[in-house]
Amino acid sequence: MSQLARMPRVTAFGSLVAWSCLWSTLVVTPTAFSQFEVSSWASEAINLPTTNPNERPPVATSIALHPNGTTLAIAGDDHVVYLWDLRAQRFTKQLRGHRDWVRTVSYSPNGKVLASAGNDDHVILWDADRANSIRTTIKVSEAVATVRFSPDGSQLAAIGFDKVLRLFDPASGAVIRELDCPCVDMRALAWSPDGQVIAAAGRNGKVRRWNATTGRTLQEFVSHQQRIRDLAFSPDGEQLVTASEDRTIRVTHLTSGDEFALQTGNAKVMAVVFCGADLLASGGSDNTVRIWNLKERTETARLTGHTGSVAALAYGGELLVSAGYDATVRVWTRERSVANNAPNTTPRVGALPLPRIE
Secondary structure: OOOOOOOOOOOOOOOOOOOOOOEOOEOOOOOOOOOOOOOOOEEEEEEOOOOOOOOOOOOEEEEEEOOOOOEEEEEEOOOEEEEEEOOOOEEEEEEEOOOOOEEEEEEOOOOOEEEEEEOOOEEEEEEOOOOOEEEEEEEOOOOEEEEEEOOOOOOEEEEEOEEEEEEEOOOOOOEEEEEEOOOOOEEEEEEOOOOOEEEEEEOOOEEEEEEOOOOOEEEEEEOOOOOEEEEEEOOOOOEEEEEEOOOEEEEEEOOOOOEEEEEOOOOOEEEEEEOOOOEEEEEEOOOOEEEEEOOOOEEEEEEOOOOOOEEEEEEEOOEEEEEEOOOEEEEEEOEEEOOOOOEOOOOOOOEEEOOOOO
C-alpha cells in the first residue's frame, strides 16, 4: 500500500503577537518578473501547541475556515485537528481520531460538518454542532491528500495516492461514484462554483475535469511539467488556476482556451486561493505569500513572516490565512481605504487595518 511521502518537522516558529503590533514586510523593489505596489497587510501569528515542552510543534499542512468566519480548523503531522477561535484568539478544541498525518480538512458549506483525512486511509466526518464528535468514519484504500465538499454540501470528493476520485454521501459515508484519475499521485481538487464540474490534478501535471452529475470526462490537458499541488476555480467559474512544483502558476480560461503563466522564480507553488474576482494569493517553498492581479497578470505584493514553506491557504470575508512547515499559521487582514472607509478588492497605498472582530 502506497503512502504519501513524509516531510520532516520544522522547529522554527514565531511568538504569538497582537493584531495591532505585527505588520507584514512587503517587498517593493522591482524584480525580474514584476514591479510591486506599495501596500501592507496586518497579520497575526498562531503557534501550534505541543503536549510537552520537549516535543517539536507540528507542521501545519491544511487549514479550513468555518463558513461563519469564527473558527479556523488546522491540521498537520501530529495526527490532531485543532480548532482556533478567531474572535477569542485561542484554541478551543483538539480533535483526536486519526492515527497518522492529517493532510486535509474541509468544512461543509453550512458549517455543520468538518471532514478530515490523511495518511491513515480514513476520512473522518466530525459533527460541528455536537462539540465536534465523530459522526462517520470512512475507510479508503490509500492515503488521502485532499477532501472538498460540493457547493451544496451533498457530496464530498476525496483524492490521494490512488488513481480514483471518490464521491461520498456525507450523511451516510456511502460511495456515490468513482472517477478514473490521470495518475496515482493526486493532490489538487476543486469544485466549480455552481457545483457542476469537478477538477483534479497531480504528479504528472495533467488536469482532468468531470461533469459532477454524470461522471463524464469533460476535458483533460497538460498544464505543468511537474506535480500540480493545488488548483482553484475563479469565483465566476470561467478560469481554472493550477499551482505546480515547476515554479509556475497557470491560468486557463475554460471557454476560450486562453491561458497564461505567472512565474515565481525559484519557489515551488504549494497553494493558491482566490481573494476576489481578479485577486489571487499563492504560497510556496520560498516561505512567502504572493498576491497576484490576474487582470493585469502581475504580482502586486509579497507577504513575509513564515520561516518555512507555505503549504496551505484559505480565504473568507476579509481574512487570508496561511499555514506552513514552520509550525505556524498566519491570519492576514485585508485593509480598508483611508479615503472612502470601504474594503478594497486589491492592496493599495494609504490604508488602515480592518477593525478586530468583536
